Amino acid sequence: MTNELHIKEQSFLAMLAAKKLKTSKVAMVIGQTIHLHNTSKEDFLKNERWVKHELAHIEQYKKYGLLKFLTLYTWYCIKYGYHLNPFEVEAREKEKA
Numbered sequence: 001m002t003n004e005l006h007i008k009e010q011s012f013l014a015m016l017a018a019k020k021l022k023t024s025k026v027a028m029v030i031g032q033t034i035h036l037h038n039t040s041k042e043d044f045l046k047n048e049r050w051v052k053h054e055l056a057h058i059e060q061y062k063k064y065g066l067l068k069f070l071t072l073y074t075w076y077c078i079k080y081g082y083h084l085n086p087f088e089v090e091a092r093e094k095e096k097a
């Protein structure tokens with residue numbers, strides 16, 4: 001677990017992601033900040049699996065650095081699609097941890 005969690009509610013970027021993914025609630029990580037759309041910080045933190053998923057992305061950003069992660073993530077989405085993107089596969093695995 002990270003000792004300091006940065007969470008941004010009603011994030012514009014998360015709203016754009018929600019439109020693109022055609023989902024209502026969105027949490028997305030950019031760097032070390034979790035951006036939320038249509039969900040409160042309180043509700044997000046109640047959902048343990050969801051928090052673990054986003055924490056996995058925070059670790060991935062730490063491992064690769066912002067630019068490399070975003071480049072690889074985008075490339076994997078093109079190559080494998082969102083669901084089979086190795087970063088998403090790993091994050092889903094960590095939900096169960």
Ligand SMILES: [Zn+2]
Pocket residue numbers: 053057087088091
């Ligand atoms: Zn994810």
